[in-house]
Amino acid sequence: MVEGNFVDYIKIHANSGKGGRGSAHLHREKYVAKGGPDGGDGGRGGHVIVRGDKNLWTLYHLKFKKHFKAEHGGDGSASRSTGKDGEDVYIDVPxxxxxxxxxxxxxxxxxxxxxxxxxxxxxxxGGLGNWHFKSSTNQTPRYAQPGIDAQEGWFQLELKILADVGLVGFPNAGKSTLLSVVTAAKPKIADYAFTTLKPNLGIVEYRDFQTFVMADIPGIIEGAAEGKGLGHRFLRHIERNSTLLFLIPADSENIQKEYDILLNELQQHNPELLDKNRLLAISKSDMLDEELKNELKKELPTGIQTLFISSVAQQGLTELKDTLWKMLNS
Incomplete structure (x- = not known):
């Protein structure tokens, strides 16, 4: 899935380095008629190494560099000199x-x-030089080992967003708006489905300079777990979140039904997702008065704590952050 500079899936090709050849050199020196074998070993070929970098948030830097080739090991030489090891190649990933x-x-x-x-x-x-093969019955071996061949292959790199809180909901539930209000993130916001085609991350500032990370996951649709829409790509990012914040708008036709569908999609994708902490927020609640809220409470899902919030009117956001903080640190 790619939008703008956000890339969470990439395919790369990698080659390690070949080991250097061992040397079959025989010692030659003035006044030394038969110096014997002194061929050195070949150097090791370079590894291809994947390394974690907390400063990276996307695989975008690999979008235009998909081939990685490590250096070959140097060949052994006279005087038992070992060949130079091939330089390793590092692939930094988030x-x-x-x-x-x-x-x-x-x-x-x-x-x-x-x-x-x-x-x-x-x-x-690297291959062994001929001095390794000298014995009482073979005083001057004229052979050495070749280096071990390099390895190569194609690999897939997939990114799962690491965040404390993941926002879960249908398209147009108000997830991007909430993220833009409680963090400094500036996700794309509009009044139509699938405005968000990439996960957005924001840092929520809490009391006493404490913070936690919130991720706006693109909206889930019914059948996402079977791959409808971009279901698999979206659901993958939820796996890393320790707490899931379900967002359902107050003008939803059936809050219970929407919650059940969302829960079912998570279970179909990965049953372990249901073991995570869950909180339900009814967004766009500024359109409700107390009487309507009391009526709506009768229809809310059971077994999950529910809060009424409004991102635009900034209602209930302090209570929401307090509740999330307690859940993250319980």
Missing amino acids: LGTIIRDAETQEILFEITTENTEQILLEGGM
């Missing part, structure tokens, strides 16, 4: 990145912490 084998779709590893390094492809080992 925290929350999953690396898959593009052919088998097997998940190889995940990067979730700063400066974590995982070898994607190992460089080939």
Whole structure:
């Protein structure tokens, strides 16, 4: 999914370095008629290494550089001199990145912490020089090992947003508006479905200079778990959030039904999502008076705490932040 500078999926090709050849050199020196074998070992080929970088929020920097090739190891030489190791190549990725084998779709590893390094492809080992093969029965071996071949392959990098609170709701539920009010983020906002085609992150400033991160996940539609719309891409980002804030507008025809559909889509995608903390906020509540709120409370889903908020009128936002903070730190 790509919009603007946000890229959360990329395919790359990587080559590790080949190991250097061992040397089959025989020692030659003035007045030394038969110096014997002194060929050095070949150097190791360079690794291709994936490294976590907390300053990156997207895979955009890899959009125009999709081929990574490590340096080959140097060949061994005389006087048992070992060849130079090939230089490693580093691929920096944001925290929350999953690396898959593009052919088998097997998940190889995940990067979730700063400066974590995982070898994607190992460089080939250098070959042994001929002095390793000297023995009582073979005084002057004239052979050495070749270096181990390089490895290569295609890989998929997928980003799952790391945030404390994930906003869950249908398109046009008011998620982007809420994010723009409680954080300094400036997501695209308009009165039609699917305004948001990319996750937006914002930092919510709480009391005593404390903060937490909120993510505006693009709107879910019914059937998203089966891949309708951009369902799989959207739902993937919710997996990393520790608390889910469901947002349903006050003018919804059936709040209970909308909540059930959202819950079902999460369960279909990954049942573990239902184990996360959940809070329901009824957005656009500035259109309700107390009498209407009391009537609406009778129709609200059970088993989940519910708050009435209005991003535009800035009603209930302090209580919302207080509740989220308690949930995040309970």
